[in-house]
Amino acid sequence: MFNLESPLPNTTTRHEQISRVVVTAQQMRDIEARIFAGGMPVAALMEKVAGLIARRIIELYPRSHFPCIGILVGPGHNGGDALVVARELHFQGYDIVVCCPFSKLKDLTAQNAQYVKSLGIPVYEALEPLAKCAVFVDGLFGFGLERSLASPVDRIVDQLNEWSQPVVSIDLPSGIHTDTGEVLETAVQATQTFCLGLWKIGLLQDQALDYVGQAELIDFDIPIADIQAVLESPKIQRITPQSAIATLPLKRSPVTHKYKQGHLLLICGSRRYTGGAILTGLGARASGVGMLSIAVPESIKPLLSAQLPEALIVGCPETASGAIAQLQLPEKTDLRSFDAIACGPGLTVDAKPILQEVMNSDRPLILDADGLNILAQMGTIPTLQRRQAPTVLTPHAGEFKRLFPDTVDPTSDRIAAVRAAAAQSGAVVLLKGARTAIADIDYVWINPESTPALARGGSGDVLTGLLGGLIAQATTKHIPLLEIVASAAWWHSQAGILAARDRTEMGVDAFTLTQYLISVMRSN
Numbered sequence: 005m006f007n008l009e010s011p012l013p014n015t016t017t018r019h020e021q022i023s024r025v026v027v028t029a030q031q032m033r034d035i036e037a038r039i040f041a042g043g044m045p046v047a048a049l050m051e052k053v054a055g056l057i058a059r060r061i062i063e064l065y066p067r068s069h070f071p072c073i074g075i076l077v078g079p080g081h082n083g084g085d086a087l088v089v090a091r092e093l094h095f096q097g098y099d100i101v102v103c104c105p106f107s108k109l110k111d112l113t114a115q116n117a118q119y120v121k122s123l124g125i126p127v128y129e130a131l132e133p134l135a136k137c138a139v140f141v142d143g144l145f146g147f148g149l150e151r152s153l154a155s156p157v158d159r160i161v162d163q164l165n166e167w168s169q170p171v172v173s174i175d176l177p178s179g180i181h182t183d184t185g186e187v188l189e190t191a192v193q194a195t196q197t198f199c200l201g202l203w204k205i206g207l208l209q210d211q212a213l214d215y216v217g218q219a220e221l222i223d224f225d226i227p228i229a230d231i232q233a234v235l236e237s238p239k240i241q242r243i244t245p246q247s248a249i250a251t252l253p254l255k256r257s258p259v260t261h262k263y264k265q266g267h268l269l270l271i272c273g274s275r276r277y278t279g280g281a282i283l284t285g286l287g288a289r290a291s292g293v294g295m296l297s298i299a300v301p302e303s304i305k306p307l308l309s310a311q312l313p314e315a316l317i318v319g320c321p322e323t324a325s326g327a328i329a330q331l332q333l334p335e336k337t338d339l340r341s342f343d344a345i346a347c348g349p350g351l352t353v354d355a356k357p358i359l360q361e362v363m364n365s366d367r368p369l370i371l372d373a374d375g376l377n378i379l380a381q382m383g384t385i386p387t388l389q390r391r392q393a394p395t396v397l398t399p400h401a402g403e404f405k406r407l408f409p410d411t412v413d414p415t416s417d418r419i420a421a422v423r424a425a426a427a428q429s430g431a432v433v434l435l436k437g438a439r440t441a442i443a444d445i446d447y448v449w450i451n452p453e454s455t456p457a458l459a460r461g462g463s464g465d466v467l468t469g470l471l472g473g474l475i476a477q478a479t480t481k482h483i484p485l486l487e488i489v490a491s492a493a494w495w496h497s498q499a500g501i502l503a504a505r506d507r508t509e510m511g512v513d514a515f516t517l518t519q520y521l522i523s524v525m526r527s528n
């Protein structure tokens with residue numbers, strides 16, 4: 005579809021193409037303007053969109069169990085959509101009650117409001133008369149919201165959030181900023197959000213997720229040409245199973261040998277943090293990497309050997325505090341012997357000289373945890389500028405702020421933050437979170453599906469190992485770095501989802517997570 009400099013095959017189905025696209029409010033406005041300029045009547049599109057929404061509501065909330073539906077109507081076309089939904093559900097036999105706390109409506113919305121009233125559907129300015137409804141539809145604001153909700157709408161939204169009935173938001177939960185996902189003072193806490201036409205970027209920002217509920221895309225057949233005309237080459241994309249699987253699993257030639265399948269060096273662990281090294285090793289194991297070497301302080305070598313019999317465990321001299329003091333690789337081996345190096349989990353900041361050494365190597369380097377903390381101490385940007393080879397940084401928001409104190413705050417706009425960090429540093433930056441975002445200097449990928457089961461000590465270590473193993477293999481197969489990092493993030497979160505399905509969200513400790521990684525590949 006798009007003219008991406010990417011190894012991904014041209015995606016085939018419309019569904020797959022559409023589900024990768026992510027837009028800002030302005031881009032959506034421009035795309036809609038093209039459709040209307042092409043001759044599509046606005047009212048016809050509203051009918052079509054609302055018909056699709058009504059159909060999904062009937063599937064999810066059958067009249068037998070949900071006889072009465074409350075519809076919240078705003079002044080713009082989001083409200084117009086809601087009124088058409090109200091009318092269609094009325095004709096399907098539901099009891100409909102409308103709340104519209106606005107006196108001035110856009111023309112098409114006003115016209116639909118008039119018709120709804122003429123059908124005898126009650127329309128109130130207050131929310132209280134809707135208290136007995138079994139489900140609500142939130143059509144207050146869509147991507148046209150420009151400022152925080154003022155009285156009385158803010159109070160109506162707060163009241164609605166106190167009630168326990170399910171809420172379906174049309175396009176976005178009203179009160180959420182379309183681009184940053186910020187809650188503008190107050191917002192509807194939806195059970196479902198039906199995003200219309202194309203994914204709005206705000207729905208993929210962590211700060212919106214408590215409000216979005218289950219998100220699904222309602223495809224109303226936006227012509228691909230109109231999307232292409234506005235986005236040209238898309239800078240921001242959603243990771244889909246197809247995009248991830250285009251690079252995974254990494255195919256092997258029948259006549260390959262272990263050194264052709266990538267040799268990863270992990271540098272991790274300390275006497276204080278042994279488990280992190282083991283988890284990183286187990287993550288790397290699942291990647292299928294041909295050779296795995298793990299450098300750890302001498303004193304914890306037996307522990308690693310017991311857990312990872314296939315790995316070459318390199319015991320290194322250690323500081324008094326039990327951190328690696330210096331890398332002591334086996335004879336005839338130096339850092340050029342490896343296809344990739346992953347460094348950081350459990351190191352402690354006492355291992356600073358090690359980081360200096362790996363920064364000077366010409367191998368692709370993945371830094372996580374204390375690797376990032378030491379990099380921040382060394383000065384992120386100037387240190388990375390001296391590097392000859394690619395670097396992948398995998399911070400969570402706290403580490404990100406230490407690394408990039410002068411960029412966009414990741415708590416206000418994660419996607420803008422990760423883009424800025426990649427642009428400044430030249431590194432591939434993977435910002436961890438509920439919706440992990442991965443950027444290089446040109447593109448951003450967002451992982452749209454995960455589970456809070458992963459919010460648990462050690463799950464990031466598993467990702468570092470997995471990522472390291474994949475990058476070591478990708479290097480030998482010439483797969484671009486950004487794609488493989490995005491695929492690793494997808495794989496990791498899918499393992500969490502599978503594990504949580506089997507064992508509940510409480511049952512996914514980091515070791516268990518490593519045991520589910522292979523199941524993801526088997527089931528895709």
Ligand SMILES: NC(=O)C1=CN([C@@H]2O[C@H](COP(=O)(O)OP(=O)(O)OC[C@H]3O[C@@H](n4cnc5c(N)ncnc54)[C@H](O)[C@@H]3O)[C@@H](O)[C@H]2O)[C@@H](O)CC1
Nearest residue numbers: 046049050080081082145146147148149150151152175200
């Ligand atoms: N009618 C159609 O053909 C289509 C409609 N769609 C729907 O239309 C929506 C976008 O419509 P609009 O552009 O009318 O936007 P909204 O329905 O979000 O409403 C914006 C209107 O409210 C005003 N406003 C913004 N913030 C406000 C605030 N805090 N307090 C009070 N007023 C405020 C604006 O000045 C504008 O008039 C989409 O989200 C979607 O629901 C499209 O998705 C699909 C096509």
Ligand SMILES: Nc1ncnc2c1ncn2[C@@H]1O[C@H](COP(=O)(O)OP(=O)(O)O)[C@@H](O)[C@H]1O
Nearest residue numbers: 436437438454455456458459461462463464465
């Ligand atoms: N609420 C959440 N939903 C989904 N994934 C999450 C959530 N919280 C954390 N994660 C994921 O869990 C991992 C945590 O990594 P990290 O913060 O480095 O922890 P640790 O260093 O203890 O391993 C990351 O991959 C992150 O994306």
Ligand SMILES: [K+]
Nearest residue numbers: 145174176178
């Ligand atoms: K809405």
